[in-house]
Each structure stands twice: as structure tokens, then as C-alpha cells.
Amino acid sequence: MVTATFRFHAELNDFLPSRLRGRDCTCPCARAASAKHMIEALGIPHTEVEAILVNGQPAGFDRLLEEGDRVEVFPPGAVSRGMLPPVPAGMLREPLAVIRFVADAHLGGLAHLLRLTGYDTLYDNGYDDREIEDIAAREQRVVLTRDRELLKRASIAHGCYVRALKPHAQLQEVFDRLELARQLRPFSLCLSCNAPLRRVGAEDVGERVPPAVRERHQRFSTCDVCLRVFWEGSHWRRMRAVVDGLMPSRP
Numbered sequence: 550m551v552t553a554t555f556r557f558h559a560e561l562n563d564f565l566p567s568r569l570r571g572r573d574c575t576c577p578c579a580r581a582a583s584a585k586h587m588i589e590a591l592g593i594p595h596t597e598v599e600a601i602l603v604n605g606q607p608a609g610f611d612r613l614l615e616e617g618d619r620v621e622v623f624p625p626g627a628v629s630r631g632m633l634p635p636v637p638a639g640m641l642r643e644p645l646a647v648i649r650f651v652a653d654a655h656l657g658g659l660a661h662l663l664r665l666t667g668y669d670t671l672y673d674n675g676y677d678d679r680e681i682e683d684i685a686a687r688e689q690r691v692v693l694t695r696d697r698e699l700l701k702r703a704s705i706a707h708g709c710y711v712r713a714l715k716p717h718a719q720l721q722e723v724f725d726r727l728e729l730a731r732q733l734r735p736f737s738l739c740l741s742c743n744a745p746l747r748r749v750g751a752e753d754v755g756e757r758v759p760p761a762v763r764e765r766h767q768r769f770s771t772c773d774v775c776l777r778v779f780w781e782g783s784h785w786r787r788m789r790a791v792v793d794g795l796m797p798s799r800p
């Protein structure tokens with residue numbers, strides 16, 4: 550056994566029991582325990598950690614802990630929020646070139662809103678944890694969940710623990726954390742199928758929309774999977790308000 554001291558910063562404290570929040574926590578660690586092993590044993594999934602300092606030096610998840618080590622653990626965005634200087638490349642996971650998601654079975658509302666903003670999001674309320682893990686590993690998707698045990702699975706490299714309970718607040722939370730506002734492509738994906746929408750004219754939609762709608766609108770989008778047609782009606786305008794409200798709330 551060795552003894553190491555841990556300090557978790559900012560919102561990582563939410564994962565700790567109240568007696569350990571905001572203070573140094575000295576713990577016995579199994580021989581040859583890695584930083585990742587101990588951080589997760591204390592309740593924080595590895596996906597929620599951006600950087601680790603051991604005795605003031607940047608360290609990777611696989612760093613083996615030694616007697617007397619002091620481990621500081623930082624949340625996503627810690628570098629851009631000025632909580633610590635940039636850590637060397639390769640110290641933690643590589644960022645994804647394209648951000649795509651797989652949402653767990655409890656986050657259907659969030660999945661629909663992400664599709665609305667143009668982010669490819671797989672969701673099925675029949676997914677179990679194993680399927681989500683497989684999809685995330687195979688397709689390099691970010692796992693969205695409120696289940697921290699799911700995020701501790703080793704093959705899930707990218708994940709996001711969603712704190713908010715309501716879909717619109719969840720959307721804002723995910724946008725802030727992953728800085729999604731810069732790559733918005735609203736109304737580009739089918740809300741039902743997650744398939745790309747294709748622009749079509751009134752002449753192409755035929756009987757699929759009511760005549761009154763066909764007369765009032767020129768621009769339509771269709772999904773080639775479910776064949777639904779979307780147009781800029783009142784529902785669209787309400788969704789536009791959601792998209793327009795997605796400004797970064799973090800300085």
C-alpha cells in the first residue's frame with residue numbers, strides 16, 4: 550500500500566461525498582494503482598477529467614502512484630478557463646476531429662435537440678450499456694449519460710456526464726462543455742432518424758404536405774429514410790428560437 554493525497558477542482562467535487570469536497574483527501578492506494586484507477590475509485594469517471602498534475606507536473610492516466618504523491622485533478626475546459634497552463638500533447642486523450650454522439654436511453658429529448666442543431670446523435674430507448682459502449686468505441690462517438698458507472702468503462706474514451714435534468718438545459722450544458730456553438734448546422738438532420746435532410750422545392754413534396762402549406766412555402770427539406778418533409782412553419786420557428794438561444798454562457 551502507498552498513501553497519496555488527491556485534490557479535485559471545480560465541478561469534479563460534485564462527484565464526491567460531501568465530506569471530501571473542496572479539500573485534500575489522503576487515501577491508501579493499492580500497490581501499482583494508476584492515477585486513473587484511484588480517480589475512478591473515488592467516484593469520478595475518467596471522461597470527466599481533462600488534466601492531472603502529480604506533484605505539480607502534468608501526468609497521464611496511467612501514472613503509477615507512489616508514496617506521498619499529491620494528485621490534482623482538473624475538469625473539462627480547465628486549460629481554456631485558465632485553471633492551469635496547457636498540458637503537453639499526448640498526456641491525455643486526443644480531441645475528436647468530428648464530434649458525434651451516442652445518447653443513453655434516458656436522454657431522448659437531448660438527442661432530438663442535438664439533431665436539431667446538426668449534431669449526429671444516435672439514440673434508441675432500447676440501447677443497453679453494452680451497445681452504447683460498443684457504438685462509442687466503434688464509431689468514436691461521445692457518450693452522453695447521467696450514469697457515471699457507464700462512463701467508467703475502459704473502452705469509452707469520450708463521454709460527457711450530463712448534470713442538468715431538462716433537455717434544453719442539457720443542450721446548453723453540452724454546448725458549453727464541448728464548445729459546439731461554433732459548428733452549428735441547424736436543420737440539417739432528421740429529428741426522427743438522424744439522417745441528413747435534403748433541400749427540395751414545393752414541386753418535389755407532392756402529397757406529402759397539405760395543399761395550404763405547399764401554397765404558403767417554397768422551401769422544404771426531406772429525409773430520404775423516413776420520407777418526412779419539414780418546412781419553415783410555426784414548429785420550425787420555435788426550434789429556431791432554441792438554436793438562436795445557444796450562445797456560449799461560459800466566458
Ligand SMILES: [Zn+2]
Pocket residue numbers: 739740741742743744772773774775776777
Ligand atoms: Zn427521417
